[in-house]
Structure formats: structure tokens, C-alpha cells
Amino acid sequence: MSTVIPYFDWSARSADWVDDIVEVFQEVAESDEFILKSRVERLEAEIAARTGAAHAIAVASGTGALTVVLAALGIGEGDEVVTPAFSFVSTASTVALRGARPVFADVEYETGLLDPAAAEAAVTDRTRALLPAYLFSGSPRMGAFAELAGRRGLRLVEDSAVALGAETDGRPAGRHGDAGVYSFFPAKPAGGIGDAGMIVTDDPEIARVARMLRNHGQPAGKRFYHELLGFNCRMDELTAGFLLRKLPHLDGLLERRRAIAAVYEEGLRPLAPALLPPQAGFGGRAVYTYVIRSQERDALRSYLAGEGIETAVYYPRPLHLQPAFAHLGHGPGDFPVAERLSREALALPLHPDMAPGAAERVVAAVHRFHTAGR
Template identity: 70%
Template sequence: MTTTLPPAPGVPYFDWSSRYEGWTDHVLTAVREAAESDEFILKSRVAALEARVAERTGAAHAVAVASGTGALTVILAALGLGPGDEVVTPAFSFISTASTVALRGARPVFADVDYDTACLDLGAAEAAVTGNTRALLPAYLFTTHPDMAGLAELAGRRSLALVEDSAVGLGATVDGLPAGRHGTAGVFSFFPAKPIGGAGDAGMVVTDDDALARDVRMLRNHGQDLNVRFLHHKVGFNARMDEITAAFLLRRLPRLDEFLTVRRELAQEYNDRLAPLAPDLLTPPGGYGDRAVYTYVVRARRREELKEFLAGEGIETVVYYPKPLHLQPAFAHLGHQEGDFPVAERLARECLALPLHPGMRPGAVAQVADAIERFYRGAR
């Protein structure tokens, strides 16, 4: 008698219900606490979260904002960037590393990225610096980070601000320093998919610069005086964190190291299984010990075929990012063409994110790896 095994369950990519299993009561408690305290925006829980992040990172100031993009927005405004200024930033990244520059009236100057890390290449960044350059804005991506020590040296040597888009990096140590602590200011994002995972959009600015922190605090709240209501020193933004979000994050922050440990273990399991498939499929650089693992992104030959095959196996994947920034319609006015940043363009053709989060069921990584092995070995 032949026994037919039931099909393996699918492996969703975001899988929100598993990511937040057991946290419903924490969300409800946060809502109840805020409602009963009559504190809703920029009050005691926000201040407590700022204090905890400052303590964890060693920053003199941590300023809570409404999103990671909001953090970049208020930093660039506080730095006084505007028309005629240039900011060197990677050609392969999420759009906010460039859009926040453009919204200041400044020019995002793209530089190519390193193929292994997908992060801003130090040599390319230095070559892009001109007499109009005011800042460097590198971004952490996926499981990796830029050469922050090298970029800090470049910024110091050329008298540039260094704004560290470490949105995915809270809890990581990079070149001997906590993520976000290498330059003028750093940012973190608490978007639900990020390693700490909030209950909605939120972000944080960290800096040791007293004047910059003061301006960021004003700019996040319509440029309002820090002590006198309805007195506005600057034209600012509504980039304020709410108390419910802060209350939930105060419950999540003590678990961050646990979340990161699981993410590192899952990434290493993927690496161990998939490394033999090179050069058809390349894994991220190993050595996850102090890194903040966000998304697990491989570089795959025949990516679209692989993605379609995995979908047929019930495995959901995501492409980060299908078009590099210099070829986005939003930046067509900068005049770039295909071939200007070849590494960024190659990554846009090859990168594929596999499911990875601490709530994954046991055996899910092996299921994904088995399917990928079947795809490539069947093609050889």
C-alpha cells in the first residue's frame, strides 16, 4: 500500500501572524495605557523609549520620529541642506536615501555599490565627491553594512556630514561601534518588518551633536519651540511618534537581542545549505556574529525563473530592488542612463529575498533550500 504524504505547508514571506504571535495583548495594553493616561503624542512613553535607545547605542541624544524616512528628512533639514548642495548616496537602495535629499532641493549624487554587500562602495563614493558635496548618506541593506570606518574617515578628511542610514541596524556592532554611531547622525526604523518590529511606522535619530538634536526635536514637531507652544522657529514637519507606538516598542526592545540571534541563526542555516550552489546562486557574506540581519537576499542567475518555480512550491519571495535608483522615473531629471552604475544594475537583475523572520516554523528554511536545490540541480 502506497502512503501519500500531504504537501508541505507553504512558506509565506512576511507572515505577519507568525511574526507577532503572542503580542496581541501587548498591543491592546499599549492602547489602553495611552488612552487612560491622556498621553497620545511625544509624551512620557516616547521619552522613555528615547532614553532606552540612547543608553543602548551610547548616543548623547535619541529623538523619536514617525518613521525612518522621517528621521532622514529632519536630519537633512537640520543640517540646512538645500539647492546647490550635493549628497553622495548609493544607486542601489530604498528610495528614501535619495528622495529625502531631493525634497530638500539638494541633488542626490549616486555612486555605485559593492557587489558582495550591495552597500555604498567607498572608492565610488570618494570619486563622486565634488566641491558642492555637503554630506555622505550610506545605507545598510539586507544582512550587510557599508564600510563605515572608511566612510567616516572620508567624511572627516573632506569635512562632510556623515548621515548613517542604519534603519535596519539597531543592535548591530559595525567596525567596533554600534550601528548609527559613526558620523554626524544615524537613523533607525521600527517598521513592522524591521528586526525589532513595531506596531506601525516609527523611527529614531541618534546623534552626539547638541545643536543638531535640538533642531531635530523642533523640526519633527512643526519647528515649534521646545518649551513654548505655538512659537515656531523653523518651518518643520509633522514627524512625531505617538505614545501607543512607543509603549509597544518599550515592550519589544528588551527582546531585540533574542530576535537578532534567531535571525542570525536562520541566515547561517541558509548560507550552509545554499553556498554549494555558487556561482548559480550566491549567498550573502557570512560572519553574522554582530550584524543585524534584516532580509536574507541571494544573488541568483535566472532569478525570474527561480522566483516562479518557488511560487509554484508555495514559497513566497520578494525582489529588493527591481530597478536601481538612477533609473527610477522620479530621478529621470538627473540624466542617468543604463550602464552608469553597472553593479547596482546587476544587483537589480539578480537579488531575491527569501523568507526569514524569528517566527518561522521549524523546517521552513530547509524546505526553501530543498526547493532551490531542486531548481538548480534540475537545470544542470
């Protein structure tokens, strides 16, 4: 029996970082800095320098980053935000929790990302912002969204939670609109050791308000004075200290992810159209998950499980059919591509610590499923 290929191998990943984690805990324990202090400030400076953003604002999670940005833009009751029907829940729940309406638009089958034409058709007089999301290893068509936002006078927020380190059209992910966000959730390519997130923007007013909103609406240095109703959405020093050590390695880790994606791409492309790998060309992309599309998804998944290969389904139910969004009144058939992807999408194991030959073993098993060995 050959060894299991795990979908996500935290123990292999953490082995390289145990010394750093212990040292960071020691450093923080011996300091009197726990939340929003010098390590957080240094991390903000590093992210700003890396992305070319005028402002980087550290927060408690990627979801917190979206929440704070939407609040800083003044989005609330009566407003609409156009967002994909197929994404992680935060892309839309943060809008709904502001009291605004997430207006879903369908995604492109090829990428799983918001379709600019569908987004444009969803714009109404109440639309305040467009909120496309980066998923898997793809980048939304940010040029088209920037053009649409400019033409219709809309704000453009990027849910680039999974995409720190990606670049499209010569610009880093998160830097195409009014603001972008990053998540440091441990499974992400830039994952930390807990929840954490970052907002990037060139807009001094978004930055000023976001800094207050993340910390109970207090202006810097004015403790217990609340200019705004804010949140407790602060980054802690342990996570920031770890991320300062990890960031210099991010480009190398992304290279490794792209190399594994290239093995999948070369090995699986011949199976099209029975099985469709993601859009080709991984240069400049932050490969987070490698998601194929197969009309026999569930059978393929069971077969791979039998071969000791773990997979994951992102996402088994599109957002418009989630009970949490029932109040929006959608039903099956409203966003056919999102629904189709929720039946066909399957994520193969991909992380920088995969054992040599593991990706090739996955490719071979997928081929066997499609030929004699079933």
C-alpha cells in the same frame, strides 16, 4: 501539498504580541498622553542608552528621521549628497525633497552597499554629506566613509534604518558619523505597530534643531512659537509604548534571525558561483532580509513559488532609473553593479517566527532548482 512558507508572516509574529498591544492601547486610552509624551521620552532614553548616543530623537518614521537630519544639517538647494544608486527610495528622495541633489555612486556586488571608492569619485566642491545605507543584513564600510568624510570635510549620515541592533568595528549601526537613523516599520527587525523612527547623534546642535524640526519648528515648551520651518514628524505614544515592551526582546529576535541565516549560509554556499549567498559571518549583523544573487533569478523565483515558497525582490529597479529621479539625467549603464543586482537579487523568507524546518525546506528547493528537478 505542503504548507506555504510565507515571505513575511504577520499573523505568526503578532500572536506573541497581541496581549502587549491590547494592554498598551488600554494604558494609552486611560491616560491623557497621545503624542510625544512620557512613553516616547522613555523610548528615547532606552535607545540612547542602548546605542551610547548622547541624544535620541523620536520621529514619525525612518524617512522622517532622514528628512529631519538633513534639514538639521542645513542641507538644501545647491548642495550635493553622495548616496547609493541601489537602496530604498528614502535614502535619496529625502535628499531631493530638501532641494539638494542626490549624487549616486555604485555599490559593491558582494554586499549591495555603497562602494567607498565610487563614493569618493562622486565627491565635488558642492558635496556636503555622505549618506551610505545599510541594506539586507550588511553594514557599509563605515570606517572608510568616516575617513573620507574627515579628509574632505563632509558630514556623515548613516541610513541605518534597518540596522538597529547591528554592530561593526565595535560600534552600533548609526553611531559612526554625525547622525544615524532607525525605522520601526513593522517589517523591520525592531518593528513596531505602525510607522515610527528615531535619530541618534552626539551632536547637541543637531539634536536641538531636530527636536524643533520634528514638531513644526517649536522649541520645547513654546507652543505656537515657530523658530524654524519644521515638519509634523512626531512619534505617538501607542507605538512608543509597544516598542518599550519589544526592545528588551530585540537581541533574542536578532539571534533567531542570525540562526536562520546560518542555515541558509551552510545550505546554499555549495551552490556558488551559480548562486551567491550574502557575505558570510552574521555575528554582530542585524539580519533583516537574506538576499541571494542568481543569474537565473526570475526562473528561480517562479520555481520556488511553485513549491509554495514566497520570495521578494529588493529592489527591482535601481534608484537612478526610477522615474522620480529622471531629472538627474541618468540612463542604463550608469551604475552597472546596481543594475545587475536589480536583475539578480532575491530575498528568501526570513523572520523569527519561521516554522521549524522551513529554512531547510527552502534550501532543499533551491538545490532542486539547480539540479534535476527543474
